[in-house]
Amino acid sequence: MSAQEDLFVGVDVGTGSARAALVTCGGEVLAVATKSIQIWYPEPHFAEQSSEDIWTAVCQVTKEVIAGFDIYRIKGIGFDATCSLVAIDKQGNPLSVSPSANHEQNIIMWMDHRAESEVKRVNDTKHRVLDFVGGKISLEMQIPKLVWLKNNFGASYFDLAGHFFDLPDFLTWKATSSSSRSLCSLVCKWTYLVEEGGQGRGRWPRDFFQQIGLSDLRDEQIGTDVRMPGSLVGNLSKEAATQLGLHPEVRVGTSLIDAHAGTLGMIGCNAAGASQNFTERLGLICGTSSCHMAVSEDSLFVPGVWGPYFSAVLPNMWLSEGGQSASGRLLDHIISSHPAKELFKDKSLPEITKELNEIVANLGAGVDMINLTRDVHVIPDFHGNRSPLADSERSGMITGLTLDTSEKNLAILYLATVQAIAYGTKHILDAMQSHGHKFSCALICGGLAKNALFVQTTSDVLGIPVLLPQELESVLLGAAILGATAAGAYPSVQEAATKMCGGAARIEPRNGSQEFHRRKYEVFLKMLDDQMEYRKIMEK
Structure with missing residues (x-):
């Protein structure tokens, strides 16, 4: 690191903690800090958080990683977070989402499954937007949660609401006071519609909202200013700069969902013999849950796989996203x-x-x-x-x-x-490849990337090399790439990823494992079928 090299902060808000990293222009992580955040479970299948608790934790970890460094060398900051729903009232204060009426709890977490009946109603519409989420919207997405809020708190709830944010966009709003939204969040979790040939121009599907009872949801509550990930949101507000321990000239990049930041933070890794074609790389972000990310030049529709999403990670490329709810x-x-x-x-x-x-x-x-x-x-x-x-x-x-x-x-x-x-991952990979994706390797990051048995087993089962980034903090690196791009250190997030992701170790499938896993995978598929047979028997 040169004495005058520019520095960038990456902030990641995961399921149970807020983390920050200080990163050089070349992708070296100099410091990492972590602070736990609170989760409430007021009822079965409910999971809630507090945006105030999260922002306090974000400020604490940011101050910790920059301690001892000249803050005027820090040029940009980027944020990522779980795809959780944040409710804010018209005065900018937390708006409760909780049946306990605790106003501190204004976040419905991604893993909250309260909207079971609402998701069925949404999927029964068979609307065109569902084609972009694999044919069925997920409980983890925001639209069913908004329908739940309407059904349980009444239409007056929307009169009180000033903003409904995805958590990553809430963080950029707190940092800048800008209510701009990331295209990543909107296309992936909010049914914001960008179709093939649309040149990146999207729209809210008002006819769909009408069908599911959200006709009174106003565009300004969910976003009218939509930006590409890594594009400039603005400078830190004076208040946020003070809270974070930074100076107001720091530039803020448009955010990403956490798994998408992990994809950005490792997709440019170099490894001997591995293709540098981003479209041949399956990104595995394996933590509490797992996400399976693949980019393509064309829009590839895969039943049961979310997407294709336009510019959800890399500008002008389509993203397909598989996943496992628990890993x-x-x-x-x-x-x-x-x-x-x-x-x-x-x-x-x-x-x-x-x-x-x-x-x-x-x-x-x-x-x-x-x-x-x-x-x-x-x-x-x-x-x-x-x-x-x-x-x-x-x-x-x-x-x-x-x-x-x-x-x-x-x-x-x-x-x-x-x-x-690993068999669940293979099930997803097979579905993607049968609809046009082609993978020559997989990249892995997240907590499970530190588990050598998990990494080796994944390679054995998939039958392709797994690239393990030398910088294991890929999610934080991806967030820092957003800040570096917004600050002008690189002309695009693609260029930043190529220069900042660094090297990777290559883990090959073990000889002699293929036949065993082929047979176990056959059992795996049979058990999936059997479960449906059990359900049919009990429904008779």
């Missing part, structure tokens, strides 16, 4: 709910996971280790199936259970679950 969260659940967890005493889940990886390795090597799960099969849809079945009522399945409560039994079940998540 890291599922592994934590499998560990926490097994009787053998008590044998690990007071160790944290990451510590237990590390020990389970060691137990698995000690039980066998290579193909022998893989074969430990030949009689244990898992369907990982414990929180519904996001892709490619797009069925929120899907549930998890395990076959091969015994009365064994030992550490070994937990290790085998854990390994079977790691494999099952």
Whole structure:
């Protein structure tokens, strides 16, 4: 790092924490800070947060990462966050979304599943906008949540509302006072419609809103100023600059959803022998849940896969987005709910996971280790199936259970679950490739990228190399790329990604694993079919 090199801040708000990183123009992460954020669960299937709590955490972690640096070297800041719905009243204050009437709780989280009946009504319309979300809108998206608010709080609720933000756009609003929206958030989660040949010009589908009971939702509440990710929102407001510990000349980039920031932060990675064609790279962002990102030059429609979304990550390219509603969260659940967890005493889940990886390795090597799960099969849809079945009522399945409560039994079940998540990814990859996508490698980031067993298993199951970025903080790097582009350090986010993403390790599929995984994947598909048969029998 040169003495006068420009610096950029990337801020990521995930499910359970706010994080910030200080990043150089060349993509080197100099400092990272993390602060937990609160989640409320007022009723079953409800998950809520507070925008004030989140902004306080954002300010704290930003101040922490810039401590000791000359703030006038910091030229730009970018934000990403989970795709959660934020309600703000006309005075700019939090507007409660909670049945508890607690006004602090003004965010319906992405994983909140309260809108079960509303999502069915939305999908029953068969409207053209649903083609851009794989044929069915998800509970994780904002439109069903808005219908729920209307149905449960009445039409007067919309009279009180000044803004409904996606959480990433709330952060740029707090930073600049600009109510501009990111095209990423709107096309991915709000049914903002950009069609092939539209030259990037979009519109709100007013006829669709009429059909689902949102005719009184005003454009200014959901966005009229729509911008490309990485484009300039404006400078920090004086108030926000003071809160963040920065100076008001810092430029703010248009935001991204967190998984999309992870895609941007690793899509330009270099690895020996790997194609540099962005369209041949499947991006895996694996944390609490998993997202499967693919860009294409043309709009490719894949049933059960969200998109295609215009310019959702890279300008003038189409994004397809698959996903698994529970991955890291599922592994934590499998560990926490097994009787053998008590044998690990007071160790944290990451510590237990590390020990389970060691137990698995000690039980066998290579193909022998893989074969430990030949009689244990898992369907990982414990929180519904996001892709490619797009069925929120899907549930998890395990076959091969015994009365064994030992550490070994937990290790085998854990390994079977790691494999099952990889089979879910293969299911999504197969759907994408059957509709025009072609992948020569996968890139992986997020918390599960730090789990070597998970990474190797993913490569084994997919049958293609997995590129593991040297900079594991891909999401934070992607956020910083937004700030660098907005500040003019690079002419486009593509150029910034190529220059800032750095190198990657290449993990190849292990020899001898293909036939075992082919057979287990066959069982996986059979179990998916069987679950539907069980449902039909019980509905008779």
